[in-house]
Amino acid sequence: MRSYLARRLASAIPVILVVAVVGFVLFRLTPGDPAALLAGDNASREQIEKTREYLGLDQPIHVQFARYLGRLARADFGQSIFLGRPVTTAILERLEPTVSLAITAELFALALAIPLGLLAAVRANTWLDQAAMAVALAGLSIPAFWLGLLLVFSFGVKLGWLPVGECRPLGDGLGPFLRHMILPAVSLGLIQMALTARMVRSSMLEVLREDYIRTAHAKGMSGRVIVLRHALRNALIPTVTVIGLGFGALVSGAVVVETIFALPGLGRLTANALLNRDYPLIQAILMFVAMIFIVLNILVDLAYAYLDPRLRIRY
Amino acid sequence: MPTSTPVSGSATEPAAALAGLGRPGARPRAGLARLWRSRYTIAGLGILGTLLVLAIFADQIAPYGPNRMRPTERLQPPSAAHPFGTDDLGRDILSRAVFGARLTLTIGAIVVPLSLLLGVPLGIAAGYYPRMDGPIMRIVDGLMAFPAVLFAITLMAALGPSVLNVIIALSVAYAPSAARLARGSTLAVQAMVYVEAARALGVPDGRLIARHVLPNIFAPLLVLASFTFAVSVLTEAILSFLGAGAPPSVPSWGTMVAEGRNFIEAAPWLMFFPGCCIAIVVMGLNLLGDGLRDLLDPRLRGGFSRGGLS
Numbered sequence: 001m002r003s004y005l006a007r008r009l010a011s012a013i014p015v016i017l018v019v020a021v022v023g024f025v026l027f028r029l030t031p032g033d034p035a036a037l038l039a040g041d042n043a044s045r046e047q048i049e050k051t052r053e054y055l056g057l058d059q060p061i062h063v064q065f066a067r068y069l070g071r072l073a074r075a076d077f078g079q080s081i082f083l084g085r086p087v088t089t090a091i092l093e094r095l096e097p098t099v100s101l102a103i104t105a106e107l108f109a110l111a112l113a114i115p116l117g118l119l120a121a122v123r124a125n126t127w128l129d130q131a132a133m134a135v136a137l138a139g140l141s142i143p144a145f146w147l148g149l150l151l152v153f154s155f156g157v158k159l160g161w162l163p164v165g166e167c168r169p170l171g172d173g174l175g176p177f178l179r180h181m182i183l184p185a186v187s188l189g190l191i192q193m194a195l196t197a198r199m200v201r202s203s204m205l206e207v208l209r210e211d212y213i214r215t216a217h218a219k220g221m222s223g224r225v226i227v228l229r230h231a232l233r234n235a236l237i238p239t240v241t242v243i244g245l246g247f248g249a250l251v252s253g254a255v256v257v258e259t260i261f262a263l264p265g266l267g268r269l270t271a272n273a274l275l276n277r278d279y280p281l282i283q284a285i286l287m288f289v290a291m292i293f294i295v296l297n298i299l300v301d302l303a304y305a306y307l308d309p310r311l312r313i314r315y
Numbered sequence: 316m317p318t319s320t321p322v323s324g325s326a327t328e329p330a331a332a333l334a335g336l337g338r339p340g341a342r343p344r345a346g347l348a349r350l351w352r353s354r355y356t357i358a359g360l361g362i363l364g365t366l367l368v369l370a371i372f373a374d375q376i377a378p379y380g381p382n383r384m385r386p387t388e389r390l391q392p393p394s395a396a397h398p399f400g401t402d403d404l405g406r407d408i409l410s411r412a413v414f415g416a417r418l419t420l421t422i423g424a425i426v427v428p429l430s431l432l433l434g435v436p437l438g439i440a441a442g443y444y445p446r447m448d449g450p451i452m453r454i455v456d457g458l459m460a461f462p463a464v465l466f467a468i469t470l471m472a473a474l475g476p477s478v479l480n481v482i483i484a485l486s487v488a489y490a491p492s493a494a495r496l497a498r499g500s501t502l503a504v505q506a507m508v509y510v511e512a513a514r515a516l517g518v519p520d521g522r523l524i525a526r527h528v529l530p531n532i533f534a535p536l537l538v539l540a541s542f543t544f545a546v547s548v549l550t551e552a553i554l555s556f557l558g559a560g561a562p563p564s565v566p567s568w569g570t571m572v573a574e575g576r577n578f579i580e581a582a583p584w585l586m587f588f589p590g591c592c593i594a595i596v597v598m599g600l601n602l603l604g605d606g607l608r609d610l611l612d613p614r615l616r617g618g619f620s621r622g623g624l625s
Contacts, residue, residue, distance in 0.1 A: 026470075140598075141601055145553065146572055146594065149576060153580075252553055278472070283472075286468075289461075290460040
């Protein structure tokens with residue numbers, strides 16, 4: 001396991017380098033003066049000059065790149081144009097609501113997806129299967145921002161059951177937290193639910209064809225025990241990969257869902273930065289998210305190797 | 316990523332869809348007759364066809380001009396004169412929705428081929444020449460770390476919002492999926508004895524790729540294309556919703572939902588109908604992608620997209 005971990009970490013280094021280069025190129029490719037871009041639309045001449053000096057834009061390109069890597073390693077992305085604060089601070093401050101939202105959404109998705117996928121696989125090719133997969137297909141196709149607005153309209157405006165446009169931290173107690181979090185979490189989690197349900201179904205179908213399942217049947221075990229104890233546990237292993245696959249949807253979903261429900265998280269910070277064309281902030285968020293994606297995929301691979309020992313042997 | 320059998324296009328990334336596809340021997344021609352018997356694929360094709368007709372004949376189909384304002388007819392609920400109602404400027408929602416099909420189709424029709432054009436040659440090169448595999452795939456992995464929406468948002472912040480920038484951002488963001496798929500399919504074809512035989516006979520690389528590799532990866536790329544179309548429609552809608560997509564003069568479903576947000580209590584139909592359009596088109600493209608995949612990968616056959624297939 002340790003050598004696998006070492007190999008997996010080593011394989012991430014070139015990917016991180018590529019991410020860094022893309023970030024650098026993206027910034028240099030933009031037309032016009034990068035210093036003016038980073039300093040913002042309303043910057044004075046001195047501010048632009050100061051930014052130019054700070055970025056070392058008068059230096060040769062390899063020196064610029066080395067400096068850029070140095071800043072990246074220190075997570076120093078400069079000042080936000082609109083907030084007037086270091087962007088790293090701004091990002092870290094907004095992390096908590098987004099993480100709670102993402103975790104609640106993921107829990108909602110799992111709670112629905114596993115029974116749905118299981119049911120579809122066990123009753124494959126019946127109307128139950130078709131109904132379950134129709135739900136999953138709808139989940140893949142309904143845009144998160146539209147679902148969010150529909151939920152606001154029905155549960156917030158029409159029925160008045162749930163509060164809209166406020167946020168409570170978990171510290172206020174589980175009840176209030178969930179009452180405020182449930183609508184955004186459902187909006188964000190629907191896509192994850194659909195992805196997971198489809199994954200559980202296909203993985204379950206594959207496992208049910210295995211020899212050991214036939215052996216279990218031959219031994220006269222009850223169907224329930226076979227499905228739950230022998231099949232489902234193995235079928236859930238590939239489902240771990242959905243966390244990596246769904247990450248892009250989670251990030252883009254968070255941007256719109258947090259905007260609709262006025263959650264003070266990273267997504268809303270991104271949407272506001274876009275409206276204000278706060279380039280340093282957006283660039284930092286992009287790099288931050290890419291790094292999280294890389295770390296998340298390492299964790300997913302490690303979890304996979306932990307759950308499925310065959311994979312470790314292969315490496 | 317560990318090898319598993321992902322069977323769905325993720326909601327904003329098409330990459331997830333296609334493990335196990337592109338194995339040589341998938342015969343698209345034999346499947347065409349089957350295709351016509353699959354209800355869900357037909358439904359998907361029907362929705363795509365409707366989108367095409369709406370986009371091309373928008374001028375004839377829409378009852379009013381998309382930007383015709385009637386201040387006296389503000390915020391009217393759905394009626395015979397305005398089946399989808401009117402917005403706060405007195406514009407007909409149905410007409411704007413019909414014209415919105417144009418932007419959706421334009422985005423898909425450019426992003427899909429462009430992302431394939433960027434990704435497929437890279438993927439074939441990586442799969443065909445072992446020495447190029449490492450460097451190319453590390454670049455692809457690096458690019459995949461950027462979620463498409465964030466990547467597009469960064470470009471918008473640097474270049475300013477425009478339809479062209481949406482197209483550039485999405486094409487670059489989805490090219491790595493095409494590269495990965497093309498690489499996998501090329502590797503699979505490479506392992507075939509007939510390719511080895513052709514190579515032993517001295518068939519040049521270019522001809523080998525054209526005669527044996529390309530025909531074999533065509534089918535999985537078709538599946539990827541429909542999922543890429545679906546996710547670009549969704550992503551364009553997200554960007555327009557955030558105010559970073561099309562300019563306000565171009566009718567866009569995402570922008571219409573965003574405009575309707577301010578009138579959610581007084582006039583919910585503003586956000587309802589354009590959102591329906593997005594969901595229906597994306598669902599149609601997902602159905603098409605699922606149907607094509609089931610057709611091309613018999614292992615996955617069965618279940619929702621089964622239709623008359625099995």
